[in-house]
Amino acid sequence: MLEVERPVTWVALTGFMGVGKSHIGRELARALLLHFIDLDRYIERQMGLSVADIFRHLGEATFRQLEAEAVAELVQKDFLVLSLGGGTFVNPENRMRLLQRGPVVALWASPQTILERISRRPGQRPILDAPDPFERIQKLYAEREGIYHQAPLHVSTDGRRPGEVVEEIIQQLWTHAKASD
Structure with a gap:
């Protein structure tokens, strides 16, 4: 069997909506020769409903429960x-x-x-259905920032091409893997 040299066989990407997790995740999976799963799309396939429809018809609490069940399942996977x-x-x-399974970036x-990116696809972010989406982003961002800082690895996507971001993530994953040995 062909042995592929890679720093990890499992990694999660976290961060605020619109930071590029899905796009970067696909590129990172391709670079590391791993499978890629977007958690929201995974839940949509299981439920046969969009995230927006789950929020609208079943409520955020139901969505968060489905999300927790999916995380519990997917941390058991590899590659x-x-x-x-x-x-x-x-x-x-x-x-x-996620942190026990790790690493998390x-x-x-x-x-x-974030506002510029999510404005390109209106109606896709039910949590931002607010009179002033930028104000809502700032409020949620401030609430979540400290939590995202609990991830061991951090990479900015501001003004950067996906390839640059992926390269930096891979470098950080190698450093993290060597430090964990």
């Missing part, structure tokens, strides 16, 4: 890059499971960049 939803890491139980972008 995986897992892109989390923006609120997944906020749940203490999810955070504990927090991706960062400024609230202005």
